Amino acid sequence: EEHLLKSAGSPAADVVKVPHHGSRSSSSPKFVAAVQPRIAVLSVGKGNRYGHPASEVIRRYREQGAAIFRTDQGGAVTIRMSAAGMDAWQWSERKLERIRLTDMSSWRSVELANSKKLLLRTMGS
Numbered sequence: 404e405e406h407l408l409k410s411a412g413s414p415a416a417d418v419v420k421v422p423h424h425g426s427r428s429s430s431s432p433k434f435v436a437a438v439q440p441r442i443a444v445l446s447v448g449k450g451n452r453y454g455h456p457a458s459e460v461i462r463r464y465r466e467q468g469a470a471i472f473r474t475d476q477g478g479a480v481t482i483r484m485s486a487a488g489m490d491a492w493q494w495s496e497r498k499l500e501r502i503r504l505t506d507m508s509s510w511r512s513v514e515l516a517n518s519k520k521l522l523l524r525t526m527g528s
Contacts, residue, residue, distance in 0.1 A: 404434040417489060418442045418482055421464070425456020435463040442470050442482065442491050449475040 404422065407414050419440040422429035424447045443464040447455050461471055470491065472480045477493030 404429070404431055408434060408437055414438055416440050417484075418444065418491075419464075419469075421445045421456065421460065423455075424448075424451070424453070425460045426453065427457040427460065430460045430463055432463055435467055439467050440464065440469045441489070442472060444480050444482075445471065445473045445475075447473060447475045451475075 414437055416438050417440060419438050419442070421443050425445045445456050445461075456473070464471060472491060472493055474480065474493075477495040478498075479494040480491065481493075482489065482491045
């Protein structure tokens with residue numbers, strides 16, 4: 404981080420992959436303030452023995468206005484950038500719901516919700 408701050412001047416970025424799984428020893432206040440990301444992606448294992456990510460690291464990014472995406476909570480992260488802007492979502496948001504044939508009264512609403520998720524994916528969202 405120090406080297407990047409010295410060599411890059413102001414390393415602003417729309418998206419940052421949070422260093423070292425969000426450990427306390429990464430994402431210094433100076434670094435987060437310089438980068439000012441709109442999206443912070445934390446690649447972290449669920450229930451990891453190190454306790455990553457550190458709550459103070461998440462707080463730093465949130466205070467800069469970044470949306471937080473954590474793989475331990477929502478799975479894989481997809482970011483789409485285009486001339487129109489940037490969209491981001493996690494697998495948990497697009498996961499399809501199972502249609503249960505034992506409850507035919509609700510299959511239509513489940514099918515509609517699933518088709519909307521698939522349509523968004525096909526349309527590039």
